[in-house]
Amino acid sequence: STSIATTSYEPFTExxxxxxxxxxxxxxxxxxxxxxxxxxxxGDGNLNYVFHLSDSLSGQSLIIKQALPYAKVxxxxxxxxxxxxxxxxxxxxxxxxxxPSLVPNVIHTDDDLxxxxxxxxxxxxxxxxxxxxxxxxxxxxxxxxxxxxKTIFHSSPFGENQQEIKEISVRFTNPELCKITEDLxxxxxxxxxxxxxxxxxxxxxxxxxxxxxxxxxxxAKLKYIFLTKSEALIHGDLHTGSVFVTAExxxxxxxxxxxxxxAGFDLGxxxxxxxxxxxxxxxxxxxxxSDLYQTIIETVEVFKEEYKKLWQNHHVEAFIQTxxxxxxxxxTIFEDAVGFAGCELIRRIIGLAHVADIDNxxxxxxxxxxxxxxxxxxxxxxxxxRNIRTIDQLIQETKDVLK
Ligand code: SR1
Ligand code: MG
Numbered sequence: 437s438t439s440i441a442t443t444s445y446e447p448f449t450e451x452x453x454x455x456x457x458x459x460x461x462x463x464x465x466x467x468x469x470x471x472x473x474x475x476x477x478x479g480d481g482n483l484n485y486v487f488h489l490s491d492s493l494s495g496q497s498l499i500i501k502q503a504l505p506y507a508k509v510x511x512x513x514x515x516x517x518x519x520x521x522x523x524x525x526x527x528x529x530x531x532x533x534x535x536p537s538l539v540p541n542v543i544h545t546d547d548d549l550x551x552x553x554x555x556x557x558x559x560x561x562x563x564x565x566x567x568x569x570x571x572x573x574x575x576x577x578x579x580x581x582x583x584x585x586k587t588i589f590h591s592s593p594f595g596e597n598q599q600e601i602k603e604i605s606v607r608f609t610n611p612e613l614c615k616i617t618e619d620l621x622x623x624x625x626x627x628x629x630x631x632x633x634x635x636x637x638x639x640x641x642x643x644x645x646x647x648x649x650x651x652x653x654x655x656a657k658l659k660y661i662f663l664t665k666s667e668a669l670i671h672g673d674l675h676t677g678s679v680f681v682t683a684e685x686x687x688x689x690x691x692x693x694x695x696x697x698x699a700g701f702d703l704g705x706x707x708x709x710x711x712x713x714x715x716x717x718x719x720x721x722x723x724x725x726s727d728l729y730q731t732i733i734e735t736v737e738v739f740k741e742e743y744k745k746l747w748q749n750h751h752v753e754a755f756i757q758t759x760x761x762x763x764x765x766x767x768t769i770f771e772d773a774v775g776f777a778g779c780e781l782i783r784r785i786i787g788l789a790h791v792a793d794i795d796n797x798x799x800x801x802x803x804x805x806x807x808x809x810x811x812x813x814x815x816x817x818x819x820x821x822r823n824i825r826t827i828d829q830l831i832q833e834t835k836d837v838l839k
Pocket of ligand 2: 481482673678690
C-alpha cells in the first residue's frame with residue numbers, strides 16, 4: 437500500500453477522486469499522457485462509495501472503492517471500521533494467488549483513505565441484476581465451484597502450512613463485519629428485533645417463525661458454528677451482488693467481510709441467493725428454474741471435484757490418504773452450507789437487508805407468496821440439513837416447497 441494523501445481520511449467527492457488519481461497517475465503511469473479524467477460515483481451497495489474514473493482521451497478506465505466510516509445503508513448512526521478496505525484489498529490479492537481470473541486486479545491501495553484502486557469491470561453486469569433480467573450464465577456454476585474449492589482448500593490446514601494459517605488469520609481478524617453477519621443473518625431475524633424490516637402482510641407467518649423453538653435451536657447452532665469454526669479464509673458475503681458476470685466470465689468482488697470462518701458459509705450464501713431468484717420466478721418459466729437449478733448443481737459438483745483433486749495433489753496433512761476423510765470434510769461443509777443457506781433465505785425476507793429479486797415483484801400477492809416460500813424453504817434447510825446430504829436432495833426439497 438502506498439499513501440499519496442496529504443491529509444488524513446476524508447470521503448472522496450468526484451472532484452477529489454480525480455485529483456487523487458491524477459497524482460497517482462504521475463507515479464504509476466496509469467493513463468497515457470495527456471489524459472482528461474472524468475469521474476462518476478456509481479456505488480449501489482450498502483456500505484461504500486464506488487467511483488468510476490475514465491480518461492476521455494484514451495478511453496481507459498478504473499474503479500476506486502472507498503469505505504465510509506459508517507454503513508451507507510443506515511447512515512452515520514452506524515459507525516463501521518475503515519479497516520475493512522484493507523481487508524477487502526488483501527482478500528482480493530490473496531484470492532488472486534489461486535484464482536486470478538476470477539477476481540478483479542488490484543492496482544493500488546491506500547490505507548489512510550480506505551481506498552482500493554482496481555480494474556474497471558464496467559463491461560460486466562452484477563449477477564443479481566442479470567438474473568432478475570432473466571439472463572443465463574452457463575459458466576457461472578463452474579466458475580464459482582472452482583473459486584470456492586481453490587480459495588477454501590488453499591487457506592485450510594489441508595492446503596496451507598499451519599504456522600502460515602495462524603499468521604494469515606490474524607491479518608484477517610474482522611470483528612466488526614463479523615458482528616454485522618452475527619446480528620443480521622444469525623440473530624435478529626429470529627427475534628422481534630428493531631433492525632428487522634418486513635411487510636405487514638407477513639406478520640402472522642413471522643410470528644409463527646419466532647415461536648418455532650426447533651428452528652431457533654438449530655439457528656442457534658448455526659450461529660455458534662459461524663462464531664467458532666475457523667476452517668478457511670472465506671469471502672464472507674458471497675451473495676449475487678458480490679459477483680460480476682458477462683456471458684462467459686465471472687469475477688467475485690467485495691470481500692470486505694473476509695475472515696477465517698466456516699468453509700460452508702460462502703457456498704450456502706451463494707446457493708441461497710440463486711434460490712431467492714428462483715423463488716421470485718415461481719410458476720413463470722420452467723426453463724428459467726431448471727437453468728438456475730443447474731447452476732447450483734454445477735457449483736456444488738465442481739466444488740467437490742476440484743476440492744478432491746486438490747486434496748490428492750497438494751496436501752500438507754498426514755491423514756490425507758485416510759479412507760473416508762475427504763468425504764467427511766465435504767459432508768460437513770455441505771451440511772453447514774445448507775444450514776447457512778437457510779439463514780440467508782430467512783434474513784433476506786425478515787431482516788434489515790433485502791434482495792431486489794423479491795422486493796421488486798410488483799404484484800403484492802405474488803410477492804407475499806415468494807416471501808412465504810423463502811421463509812418455508814429457509815426453515816426446511818435449517819431444520820433438515822443433516823438429512824439433505826446431496827445437491828439432488830437440496831433441489832428436491834426446493835421443488836417440494838415451490839410446487
Ligand atoms: C449493514 S450491511 C447489510 C448487508 O449488506 C452486506 O452486503 C451484507 O450482506 C450485510 O449483511
Ligand atoms: Mg458487499
